[in-house]
Amino acid sequence: MRAPFSELPVVFDGVTVAAGAVTILDNLTLEFTPGAPTLLIGPNGSGKTTLLRLAMGLLAPSRGRISWGGRENAAPLKRAIVFQRPTMLRRSAGANIRYALRAAGVPRAERARRCGELLELVGLEALADRAARKLSGGEQQRLALARALARDPAVLFLDEPTASLDPTATKAVEDVIREVGQRNIKVVMATHDLGEARRLAGDIVMLHRGRVVEAAAASAFFDAPQTAAARAFLAGELLV
């Protein structure tokens, strides 16, 4: 049995990401700890996706350090991510999950059972043999969640997984995220949907122009935002 939160805390220490003259994230110091889901909010271009890619280890910072459970340069063995537009492998839904299980080192004898469990978790058991790329957008997102969970992650990063989904599909994905949160898996999710943030968040990290504007418990953030930028964002004003 894995040690829970073996990759936690994820610590950002003075992290800056720059592309040429453009600073995408600016001197970020932040920590993701075990517990309720952390929601990253902020307008487009605020650096949410870049932060998630850094946290996953897909991107190296220009300056600063990132550590996972106290280790730097740790292989992403217990981390998983679902991208905003996940890429389905050209095979069936079930085969996509079995691929991830094999990549995670799950013994062959266990793969069929685990695959069935994951498909059931995301409500796709009836579509196991369907070509993954033929699934609807919402079904693909749920399949991507199941594929990410095949890695038995301690921390799961989600990059606006409901951004292009209708309310029904959004609810289905959010239900899975809630279920995941109850399985001792830390969820760190980006969204620019404040309603979704209210529904799912335990903690809020608000980004604007590559900086952390405010980080607080969700109730405190929504009830009494401490910064002008957060108040403006919650009031629905355009942050530029």
Add this chain to the structure above:
Amino acid sequence: MPDDVSALHLVLSGDAALFAIVRLSLYVSLSAVLLAAMIGIPFGAFLALTRFPGRQGVIVGLNALMGLPPVVVGLAVYLALSRSGPLGSFGLLFTPRAMIIAQTILVAPIIAALARQTIEDLWIEYRDELTAMNIGPLGRVATLVWDARFSLVTALLAGFGRAAAEVGAIIIVGGNIEGFTRTMTTAIALETSKGDLPLAVGLGMVLIAIVIAVNALAWTARRAGERWAG
């Protein structure tokens, strides 16, 4: 009897000489495509997934090799396999194996260049997911080749088209020996020069039919595969 009617009669009557030539042609061309695929697909994948100084030059060179003149390849293989050549001791000159070697050299760059492009396009799509799943280099190659398999059929078809239509290289290294190294293309060239047009036309009809049949089969397999795998 007009030449085209005589040719049709030869084909429909199952003329033994004609079909021996057809069998050898298929053996040589398909063997060359198989060998070229074994070389070209891994090399294309390597080029698609790695970055090293001079890579662009290698890609430009590989693309240029798609237009290798068959007679030049035939000459080079002839020199290599002739008695005084570095591989002369193997005694391969004027054998079907020599023809397979020459055609493999012609076809491998085509398959490698097309495979490189196909796999690189898919890698751009898959990079984040495979990296996030911590898939190693060999696993990446295996995944990309497998998932690109229906697109790679096009590369194999292009290679087969080149091999099946080729005459310049195999006539030099095979010698067009009747019953031993005579293929459809070399026979067509010879019979036309001799004025035996029915056999030349008959072989031409069979050659075109084979190329159409192989392409139709591959297209059907690709469509079915894409429907199944997405």
